[in-house]
Amino acid sequence: MKTYDAKTKLLKKLIESVIRDGFQHLRMDDITKYMDVSRATMYKYFSSKEDVISGVVSIFIDYIERLEVHCDNEEEVYFGICFQQLFEQSISLIEYITDSFTKDLQTAYPDLHKTLMVALQKRDQQSLLFYRLGKERGIFNPINETFILLQDVLLLREITSVKYLLSNQITIQNVLYDYYQFKKIQLFITDKLSLVDDSNIDSVIDRLAEKFNPMLL
Numbered sequence: 001m002k003t004y005d006a007k008t009k010l011l012k013k014l015i016e017s018v019i020r021d022g023f024q025h026l027r028m029d030d031i032t033k034y035m036d037v038s039r040a041t042m043y044k045y046f047s048s049k050e051d052v053i054s055g056v057v058s059i060f061i062d063y064i065e066r067l068e069v070h071c072d073n074e075e076e077v078y079f080g081i082c083f084q085q086l087f088e089q090s091i092s093l094i095e096y097i098t099d100s101f102t103k104d105l106q107t108a109y110p111d112l113h114k115t116l117m118v119a120l121q122k123r124d125q126q127s128l129l130f131y132r133l134g135k136e137r138g139i140f141n142p143i144n145e146t147f148i149l150l151q152d153v154l155l156l157r158e159i160t161s162v163k164y165l166l167s168n169q170i171t172i173q174n175v176l177y178d179y180y181q182f183k184k185i186q187l188f189i190t191d192k193l194s195l196v197d198d199s200n201i202d203s204v205i206d207r208l209a210e211k212f213n214p215m216l217l
Helices: 002-021 028-035 039-045 051-067 078-097 099-108 110-136 145-160 163-167 172-187 190-195 201-216
Strands: none
Touching: 002 028, 002 051, 002 078, 002 110, 028 039, 028 051, 028 201, 039 110, 039 201, 051 078, 051 099, 078 110, 078 145, 078 172, 078 190, 099 110, 099 201, 110 145, 145 172, 163 172
């Protein structure tokens, strides 16, 4: 357990760099620098660059597998709770599973890329089941649930980009809040909007924005 904790701590020091810039350009000396350890210490835990990137992918997969949505409760209020969970999860995945990282992964380590994609696909299937159940229960509007997932990938990546934020003179907090309101009104039937409790959403968005800010510098 101690070895696992030590490895995880070292890998987390590297994550910001690889999700922002990818990792194809990284050398072992660069990795050592980001981890802020000696080469001897790094090689104590990692035998190669592939071993390092495999560790990063494992962290991502562990996170994705914790994003299970349990919305089989009969009470309608849980649809509001699960909607907010999915919103937060979608933002987090956009932050961490970046185009730069996935493109480098597919090119350099296709097996690791496939493993990551399988985990993401499993999460997507769980989300689709939730949206379908909401439609069947008369809580969600009758819209194509696959469009909702596609929207979370394409639209979210665009509106959280530095280019979009600067050209529109808008903060990441405002973008995330507007997107939250957009999804809520888009998804819930008007009479069911009261199922969503927005009392804590500002603090959730602030927490998500803090993760984005280092990558926007």
